[in-house]
Amino acid sequence: MNLNRIILKNFFRNIKNYGLYIFALIFSVSLYFSFVLMSKDESAAEELSSGTMMSTGFIVGSVLLIVIIVTFVMFANTIFLKRRNQELALFQLIGLDRGRVFRILVLENAIIYFGSLMVGILFGFLLSRMLMMILLRIMQVELSVGLNFSMAAVGQTALLFIGIFVLLMIQNFIFLKRTRLLQMMTMNRTSESDTRRLGTGTVLMGVLGLAMVAVGYYFSTQLMENVSLIFLLVFGVLGLTIIGTYITFKFSVAFVLNMIRKSKKGHVSVTDVLSLTRIMFKMKSNAFLLTLIAVISALSIGLMSLSYITYYSTEKMVENTMPHDYVFYEEEALEFYEELLDEEGVDYESIQMPAVDYEAKTEGAISADLEALDFNGSTLYMNVVSDAHFGSVALGPNETIITGTPSVMQTFIDYTLHAPMTFVSDDYERSLELVDIKETAVLPSMVSYGSPTAIVDETVYQELSEHQSDEMQEQGVKMLHAIDITEGDSMDILNMMNREENPVFESKIQQQTGQLQASGMTMFVIAFVGFAFLVTSGCILYFKQVGESEEEKGSYNVLRKLGFSEREIIRGLSFKMIITFGVPLLVGLLHAYFAVNAGWFLFGTEMWTPMLIVMGVYALFYSLFALLSLVHYKKVVRESLT
Amino acid sequence: MILEAKDIKKSYGNRFNRTEVLKGIDMNIEKGEFVSIMGASGSGKTTLLNVLSSIDRVSSGHIQIEGADITQMKDKQLAHFRKNDLGFIFQEYNLLDTLTVKENILLPLSIRNMKKDEVDRQFERVAGELGIHELSGKYPNEISGGQQQRTSAARAFIHQPKIIFADEPTGALDSKSASNLLKKLQQMNVASRSTIMMVTHDATAASYSGRVIFLKDGLVYSTLRRGGRPQEEFYKEIMNTQSVLGGVGVES
Structure with a gap:
């Protein structure tokens, strides 16, 4: 009956006490390994347009993971040392010196560690396949997940855990060096x-x-x-x-x-x-x-x-x-694509809509905390469009709807329904009743420049554009050129339109x-x-x-x-x-x-x-x-x- | 003379808040003696045992075991010394649950190179003397407290140490198991001439030994020798001394 055999037996019979510790280790290894494996998956990285973003994300993530894993494993180790101190004390009492006790700890930890490392890598491999599928699904990319196994990832994971192993051994060594035999024997009682x-x-x-x-x-x-x-x-x-x-x-x-x-x-x-x-x-x-x-x-x-x-x-x-x-910057671009879509036999609907810039008073229907944002004056920039472009909207001559207020702006602007809203241009003023507020914008941000848009009756629109101030008129009337695909847009249509020689557009x-x-x-x-x-x-x-x-x-x-x-x-x-x-x-x-x-x-x-x-x-x-x-x-x- | 302690002092705490537990103890123990240490709780008896058995270090003073000064030894030498010359029995048995009775007993032998049949011979000897032979394949949680303590005693005797230190060995046992264990200890003491030093607060337990040393406030208060007297008489004298000390019925 030699000592090593006794120690091994003791360890294997004790193994259920280490259950969660081993689980945690395997878990950490799998997690880290699958993470590394995914970051090394080239086929996926190629497919994703945000490839560089992905790799930076993975680097930041893996550093955080390492910090978490190291703290966790070291914490778990202190608990297990405490649990085992009586055993360690007994070994010392029968005459093992600290060096031998330390070697026992190294041996045991090595078994736990390298066993968990291997099992963890295996699980991590399966896990990474699963996670990759989830990731691709989240990002809405169609790509079959292959079974790429990377030795480099194994090496990286092994290196980290060997590093942690060394750290733990240093921790154990310090524990043994610092703790007196007597303290070890009585630790359980305090x-x-x-x-x-x-x-x-x-x-x-x-x-x-x-x-x-x-x-x-x-x-x-x-x-x-x-x-x-x-x-x-x-x-x-x-x-x-x-x-x-x-x-x-x-x-x-x-x-x-x-x-x-x-x-x-x-x-x-x-x-x-x-x-x-x-x-x-x-x-x-x-x-x-x-x-x-x-x-x-x-x-x-x-x-x-x-x-x-x-x-x-x-x-x-x-x-x-x-x-x-699709939204285009120029009328020519719209015409070009109308022709292209006709050729391809895709049904579409083109939209051309003028919009005028106007200022609205921040009183009545609009209450704003403009000071917070260092705005000057008491007016808010607005785009105004006519209701004639919207089949579903019919407004009376004294009514208006506000659409598309950006969410950041919503934090300092409040609207009151059924209150008067006043458009101003030099001396001219026109008050309308605010009857509805819609989240969805009617103008894309490249036309609206992030300001809300008011929809008004056609006659009011004409009246407002006639009274537009000189300053505003200089900028000219803004035009929206857009296309809606009747059957719903698809990546195929986008790829067909998106050629380098074609005019630019927003999709x-x-x-x-x-x-x-x-x-x-x-x-x-x-x-x-x-x-x-x-x-x-x-x-x-x-x-x-x-x-x-x-x-x-x-x-x-x-x-x-x-x-x-x-x-x-x-x-x-x-x-x-x-x-x-x-x-x-x-x-x-x-x-x-x-x-x-x-x-x-x-x-x-x-x-x-x-x-x-x-x-x-x-x-x-x-x-x-x-x-x-x-x-x-x-x-x-x-x-x-x- | 197997153990010789000179002017042992031990104090705990930091520079500002010191408690002196042992205030200068001198003690000589002859080979083959069975010595009990008694005293009220807080008198320093467990601390004395700890420093004598190299588990704890003294603050000052010298302890010589067979001429070797253990207060001067390095960690590694101490381990070597414990391995060859000391055996321990504790109140809470200190057995490993994961090993069988036989494996627990053989643990001290496992760290030295001994032939298998020699190991078995030693095991037969102590297991026979302590009456735990038939338990050898069982695990500690399958046997009674008394049996566990006898296993622990067997482990202390197996490598034939020079001195066995026992800290309240009967503290967790009922009176029948306790007297059973003490009788065995007494027999082993006589049969193998091993030296036993036991800390106890129980006068009955102490009456099994050949000499009782009373501690009070970190100093030796008095010493009783049994001589050739019957156990009952010795027990009465111990009780008398204890009542003078004011330690009757005081649990440690």
């Missing part, structure tokens, strides 16, 4: 909670933490009102919320829970024993970790929401700025696919990294719970001997799970909401649906880890009496 009394300092800090977060939130809603101070404010918001979050975890949670505890005046139930009193002190000692989890959750939820908002709104945004399939379908690819790519990379973070932070909290369940085994035993049923204890623990997992999640979600709320309109046209979808999915996956922990607790409680 718990990390310090049960000092909560003094007035805690109360003050508790209030301060919550107040800081609240002020940070308030500032975030004021960002757009104070554009000149925006940088100062952004840093203020970040500083206040992050430090506030830390203080909240360090003091406020304990403070609030202690209030609840005091209100019970000593009549603590089993739920309180298992949740309130424990969490109170655990939160304090884990404040840093929880802050990190909450802040990075907020970051990933926020970024995922924003990128999803962009992706979600892409079609609509293009629709809003491009009402027609809706081209803009849409271009933007979908760009936003889809960004969304994919962010979602990938966000998901990696979600899983790792979930695992970290789960590991913590596993550790705590072992420490608390004694309490369950006592409680069950006192006559509490398994169900009652589980109910108490469920409450504990809700707090431990729920509080960081809630804080993360709240942070993310305020972050998204502060700037979403720069990214798209719709906030709630995409944001809620992202939050929902995130919370769902996150709560899986709470459930997993609870299942583990159940097992521990059941076994505690035997």
Whole structure:
């Protein structure tokens, strides 16, 4: 019976204790490997017009991934070292010196590592095929996904994980060097909670933490009102919320829970024993970790929401700025393409529509906060078109409709329906009643230059253009030249028209696919990294719970001997799970909401649906880890009496 | 003289907040002795055992085991020393759940090059003496606490160390298992002339030994020798000393 054999046997019988650690490692490897593999997939890169964007996205993403993976694996390692310290102490007691113990650790880790590395690469390969299909689908590119296996990607992944392995060994070495034998033997018995009394300092800090977060939130809603101070404010918001979050975890949670505890005046139930009193002190000692989890959750939820908002709104945004399939800069170009389409036998409809520039007073129907944007005067530029060009619109001589206000402009302009709107040109003034507001633009942005467009009755249009000021008249009447394809546009028609020798044009379908690819790519990379973070932070909290369940085994035993049923204890623990997992999640979600709320309109046209979808999915996956922990607790409680 | 300790001091804490646990202890232990250390909780008995057994370092003083000063040894030398000369028994058994009883017992032998039949001979010897032979294929969680502690004792004896250190070995056992274990320890002490040093707060456990050293506030308070007296008489004397010390019924 030699030592190596005993150690190997010990290790393999212990392997189920390392289950989640191994899972996490395999997961990290697969994730990283598939990521690298995709970034090296040349066939896909060629196909995508945003190829360079893709590679930068992948580089940024992989750096973030590495940071997440390294932190995570090192954290998991410290937990496992702690768990195993008694064993390590025993090895030293029977006379192994630290060098030998270190070699044992190296051997074990090597088995775990290189095993996980190989399995992970295999899974990563399959995963990458699946992810590639998802990515191409998101970007709406038709391309069959082949089975490219890249040795370079294997090399890169192996290199990273060997690097991490070396880091871990250094960590283990320092642990062994630093920790005295006696400490190792008694480590299991010392718990990390310090049960000092909560003094007035805690109360003050508790209030301060919550107040800081609240002020940070308030500032975030004021960002757009104070554009000149925006940088100062952004840093203020970040500083206040992050430090506030830390203080909240360090003091406020304990403070609030202690209030609840005091209100019970000593009549603590089993739920309180298992949740309130424990969490109170655990939160304090884990404040840093929880802050990190909450802040990075907020970051990933926020970024995922924003990128999803962009992706979600892409079609609509293009629709809003491009009402027609093709728009041309000159009349000649329109004629050229009319001929081309005739030849090809494609049915189409041409549109030619004049528009005049006008100024409208920011009073009555329009209320604007123009100072925020350093605008001069009290007028707003408007395009005016006649209702004669729209079959579906018929307006009375005193009515008008506003269309296509860009979403950025919407944040500082408000319209009031059925109020008078006044067009001005030198001394001439004409008031009309605002009867409707439409999101969709009737003029493409290349004609409207980003100003809203008002539709008026034909007679009013004539009247307005006659009274146009000299200054405005000099610019001439703007003309829209456009074509709509009757049967609906397609890539085939675009490719047919899009030749180098042909005159230039703007195409809706081209803009849409271009933007979908760009936003889809960004969304994919962010979602990938966000998901990696979600899983790792979930695992970290789960590991913590596993550790705590072992420490608390004694309490369950006592409680069950006192006559509490398994169900009652589980109910108490469920409450504990809700707090431990729920509080960081809630804080993360709240942070993310305020972050998204502060700037979403720069990214798209719709906030709630995409944001809620992202939050929902995130919370769902996150709560899986709470459930997993609870299942583990159940097992521990059941076994505690035997 | 197997163990000789001179003026051992041990203190914990930092420069501003020091607690002196051992305040200068002198002690001599002869080869083949069975010594108990008693004292109220906080008297420093576990700390004394830890420093004597090289698990912890002294703040000042010297400990010589068979002429070798362990306070001067480097880490690697200490490991070598533990491997050859020391055995340990703890209150919470300290067995590896993943190994069978036999594997646990043989663990100290596995780190030296020994012939297989010699290893088996040693195992037969201790397992027979401690009455755990039929358990050899079982895992620790399949046997009782008393059996686990006897396994732990077998592990301490297997490599025939010069001294065995036992920290509250009966602390987690019921009285029957405890007396069973103590009788075995006593037998092994006589049969193989191994030296045993045991920390305990239990007067009954101490009455199995040949000498009891009482600690109070980090100093040796008194020493009782059993001599040729019957165990009951020795037990009464221990109880008397303990009540003078004020340590009756005080859990460690």
